[in-house]
Amino acid sequence: MKVLVIGAAGKSGEALVNEALAAGHNVTAFVRGTSQYRKENVRVVAGDVLDAAAVDIAVAGQDEVLKLDVKAFALPRAAWADAFQQFGVPKGHTEAAEELYEGVNVGSMDLGVAGTEHVAGKTSAREVFAAAQNAAKAKAQAN
Numbered sequence: 001m002k003v004l005v006i007g008a009a010g011k012s013g014e015a016l017v018n019e020a021l022a023a024g025h026n027v028t029a030f031v032r033g034t035s036q037y038r039k040e041n042v043r044v045v046a047g048d049v050l051d052a053a054a055v056d057i058a059v060a061g062q063d064e065v066l067k068l069d070v071k072a073f074a075l076p077r078a079a080w081a082d083a084f085q086q087f088g089v090p091k092g093h094t095e096a097a098e099e100l101y102e103g104v105n106v107g108s109m110d111l112g113v114a115g116t117e118h119v120a121g122k123t124s125a126r127e128v129f130a131a132a133q134n135a136a137k138a139k140a141q142a143n
Contacts, residue, residue: 004058006030006049009037010088017042030058050133052126077102 003020007013008029020027021041028043033054037044047054075083080101084094 002026002028004028004030006058007088008039008042008044009035012087028058030054049129050136052130052133055126055129 003016003025005013005016005020005027008017009031013029013031017027017029017039026043027041028045029037029039030045030047030049031037033046033048033051035046037046045054045058047058049055080098081091081094084097085091089097
C-alpha cells in the first residue's frame, strides 16, 4: 500500500512514517518546503499544503490512509495549546486549531451525530487547497 504522511517531519508525522515503513508500506513524506527531511526508503516531497502543484505531486499514486487503532480521551481545554505544540504547531500559532476544536465541541459542526442532518460536500481537495492558497496570498498582500 502507498501511504502519504503530511507533516512527516513533525513528531506525530515521524511516528506515522516509522509505522508505515515497519508495516512494509511505500511511504511518501510531505514536508514544508524549507525542511531538510531525509529518510531511507521514503519518497520526500517538499512544499506547502497551500501550493496546489506541490499537493498534486505529493498525492500522485496514493491509495488510502494507514489503518491504525486510535484511542480517544478527553483533554482539558487549558491543555489544548500544549497538545498542538507537541504535534508540531509552533507556539503562539495554535489559535486556529483551538477554534476549530471549540466549534466541534459546542456543536457548530456536524460530525455525524445521530439526529443531525448530514450534508455531503462537493468541493474537491484541490479546490480547498486552491482557496486556502488564494486566501493566504490575499492576506499577505493586505499586510
